[in-house]
Amino acid sequence: MSGALRVEDMAGIEPSLVLTVPPEFEDENGHVNIRHYFDLHVRAADRTFEVLGINEGYRAARGMSVFSVDHRVRYLDEVLVGQDVEVYVLFLARSAKIVHGVQALFNATTGSLANTFEFVEGHVSLEQRRTVPWPDDVAARLDAAIADGKTWPALPHEPGLGLR
Known part of the structure; x- marks a missing residue:
């Protein structure tokens, strides 16, 4: 896909997670199963x-935390066992009680x-x-x-979630 965001x-920007994909992530199609992307x-x-x-x-002292409200997941390329992945997190906006962001999972082996x-x-x-104010x-x-x-270069889709 020409012009797509690449790991380079x-x-x-520091990745939030770096991992070599273990064998137990593989599904019957020979690539990482979708449940592992979510994890x-x-x-x-x-x-x-x-x-x-x-x-x-924070949870113990203040009695507050974050709960998931909405997700939008897009699969653009497969990842195989033994390949390295990097996950980057970017916060886009917040309101008094909500934060909106996006993560990018890269196949660092292929870029x-x-x-x-x-x-x-x-x-x-x-x-x-x-929900309570931050x-x-x-x-x-x-x-x-x-x-x-x-900030990241443009992602291959327009963000679809707004602040609520």
Whole structure:
């Protein structure tokens, strides 16, 4: 696919997850099964939110966390067992209670964009089980992540999820 985002385009941006695909990820078609793509994105998001301070300590001390609200997954190229993958997370925008972002999963062995994962996460009170505003310190870290200047070249689709 000419003009597609490639792993080289991510120079200077730290991946949230790097992994060599293990044999147990292979499905009956001889490539990575879709359930493992989802797991890789969840693991990358978990690491990214931990960097932002949303971790076990945050949940225990503040009684708040993030819940998934919406996802859009696109498969663009296959990944095989033994190949290396890198997952990058980019926050696009936030509102008082929601953050919108996208992840790119690259086949680092071939350099191709294998998959994109667009997400909306809601900030929630674990007691109320409802969305609540981001605390000022977390909102500031999200704003900094959105504005840090590490923007990606155009993805091969228009983002389809809006803030709610």
